[in-house]
Amino acid sequence: MKISSRFTVAVHILALLSIENEAHCTSEWIAGSVNTNPVVVRRVIGQLKKAGLVQVRPGTGGAFLTKDIKEITLLDIYHAVDVVEEGELFQMHEHPNPQCPVGANIQAVLEVILRRAQAAMEHVLKEVRLYDVVHILAEKIESSRS
Amino acid sequence: MKISSRFTVAVHILALLSIENEAHCTSEWIAGSVNTNPVVVRRVIGQLKKAGLVQVRPGTGGAFLTKDIKEITLLDIYHAVDVVEEGELFQMHEHPNPQCPVGANIQAVLEVILRRAQAAMEHVLKEVRLYDVVHILAEKIESSRS
DNA sequence: AGTTGTTGTAACTATAATGATTACAACAAA
DNA sequence: TTTGTTGTAATCATTATAGTTACAACAACT
Numbered sequence: 001m002k003i004s005s006r007f008t009v010a011v012h013i014l015a016l017l018s019i020e021n022e023a024h025c026t027s028e029w030i031a032g033s034v035n036t037n038p039v040v041v042r043r044v045i046g047q048l049k050k051a052g053l054v055q056v057r058p059g060t061g062g063a064f065l066t067k068d069i070k071e072i073t074l075l076d077i078y079h080a081v082d083v084v085e086e087g088e089l090f091q092m093h094e095h096p097n098p099q100c101p102v103g104a105n106i107q108a109v110l111e112v113i114l115r116r117a118q119a120a121m122e123h124v125l126k127e128v129r130l131y132d133v134v135h136i137l138a139e140k141i142e143s144s145r146s
Numbered sequence: 147m148k149i150s151s152r153f154t155v156a157v158h159i160l161a162l163l164s165i166e167n168e169a170h171c172t173s174e175w176i177a178g179s180v181n182t183n184p185v186v187v188r189r190v191i192g193q194l195k196k197a198g199l200v201q202v203r204p205g206t207g208g209a210f211l212t213k214d215i216k217e218i219t220l221l222d223i224y225h226a227v228d229v230v231e232e233g234e235l236f237q238m239h240e241h242p243n244p245q246c247p248v249g250a251n252i253q254a255v256l257e258v259i260l261r262r263a264q265a266a267m268e269h270v271l272k273e274v275r276l277y278d279v280v281h282i283l284a285e286k287i288e289s290s291r292s
Numbered sequence: 293a294g295t296t297g298t299t300g301t302a303a304c305t306a307t308a309a310t311g312a313t314t315a316c317a318a319c320a321a322a
Numbered sequence: 323t324t325t326g327t328t329g330t331a332a333t334c335a336t337t338a339t340a341g342t343t344a345c346a347a348c349a350a351c352t
Contacts, residue, residue, distance in 0.1 A: 001147045001149060001150060001229070001230070001309095001339085002231075002235065002236065002237035003235060003236045003237060004311090005237040005239040005310085005311080006310090006311090008236060008237070008239055008252075008260075009239050012239070012248065012249070019248055026326085027328075028326095028327085032243060032246070033242065033248055033249040034239060034242055034243070034249065035239070035242050035243050035249070036311080036312075037312050037313060038328095039311095039312075039313070039329090039330090040311065040313095042327095042329065042330085043311095043330090046328095046330090056327090056329095057320085057328095058328080059320020059321060059327070060319095060321060060326075061320090061326070061327035061328060083147070084147075088148060089148060089149060090148065090149045090151075090154060091149060091150060091151040091154070092154050093151040093154055093155050093158070093180060093181070093182065096179065097180070100178070100179040101287040101290075102158065102162050102165055102283065102287075103158070103180065105283055105286040105287055105290070106157070106158050106161060106283065108286065109279055109283050109286065110154055113220070113270070113271075113274055113279070114154075116270050117267045117268075117270040120266040120267050120269065120270045121235075121263045121266050121267035123266065124259070125259075128259055133255055137248065137251055137255050140251040140254065141247040141251055144247075144251070147309070147338090150338080150339065150340090152339090172297085172298065174298085182340080183340080183341050183342060184299095185300090185301090185341080185342070186340065186341070188298095188299065188300065189300090189301090189340095192299095202298090202300095203299095203349085204348065204349060205348050205350060206297075206348095206349060206351095207349090208298085
């Protein structure tokens with residue numbers, strides 16, 4: 001199974017808000033860039049709002065960043081959109097047989113290892129800032145202007 | 147979303163085969179330890195067989211390991227049961243708008259970063275051998291015998 | 293040769309998550 | 323007061339998972 005595209009969509013949205021910060025960024029407009037439905041965008045923005053990463057102008061609409069892009073890591077975004085529970089990237093099979101020595105102990109053994117694996121993955125996300133994404137993106141955009 | 151319990155079930159099965167290697171390990175018997183349906187076990191064993199990790203005695207039944215447990219890593223098992231595609235732990239939203247500079251370039255930028263994150267997670271799995279799991283398990287079983 | 297027990301696989305089911313979509317009340321600005 | 327946008331509920335199609343029943347194929351044993 002894959003980690004929901006909510007995460008990559010959220011990064012896309014935040015990068016947009018940073019790069020096109022002059023524009024009036026409505027959910028409809030953002031949806032046009034992501035190529036999805038405006039409601040999908042609003043839902044993600046709702047989660048980013050809860051995490052304190054963006055705000056939305058009431059009434060007139062349009063979202064904007066509320067933090068310096070050097071202060072936002074991909075891990076913050078990943079947590080904001082709630083794609084993977086804390087320490088639960090791997091699904092354990094519930095209720096192995098407690099009468100069986102292996103069944104009684106396998107979970108505890110695996111949990112330590114799998115948490116470590118998940119942490120390693122999340123550590124990489126923590127080391128990348130939205131700033132870095134926007135920076136690389138801006139370079140690519142610049143160089144693709146022929 | 148979580149990575150399918152097929153993976154942890156597979157580790158459970160292989161640990162069983164190693165620890166109870168004297169027993170006649172039928173799918174029914176294994177299912178009793180995992181606490182699931184025998185067919186679920188047979189399906190997982192089918193994948194482990196394809197990967198060359200186990201064999202099944204024809205006719206009379208019963209599975210057994212075909213490799214030294216020091217030669218099997220958790221990554222091998224993870225690949226065997228096919229829970230995450232190569233470089234696709236994270237779902238990208240398909241077809242962002244190519245007319246938008248951000249939409250046209252975001253995927254390429256994220257792909258590099260997210261592959262790195264996935265690789266970090268898989269690297270941890272690669273460093274743990276079935277031998278290590280069995281070893282820790284055996285210790286726990288020993289110490290829980292009161 | 294026939295009985296027994298197991299496997300491999302197909303088929304079907306229930307459940308859950310995802311992502312898309314429609315609809316609409318609430319609301320600020322012009 | 324009109325306009326455009328948001329937030330949220332409700333619904334839907336699709337997909338993956340995990341469980342289950344059923345059964346032909348097959349080796350071992352008497």
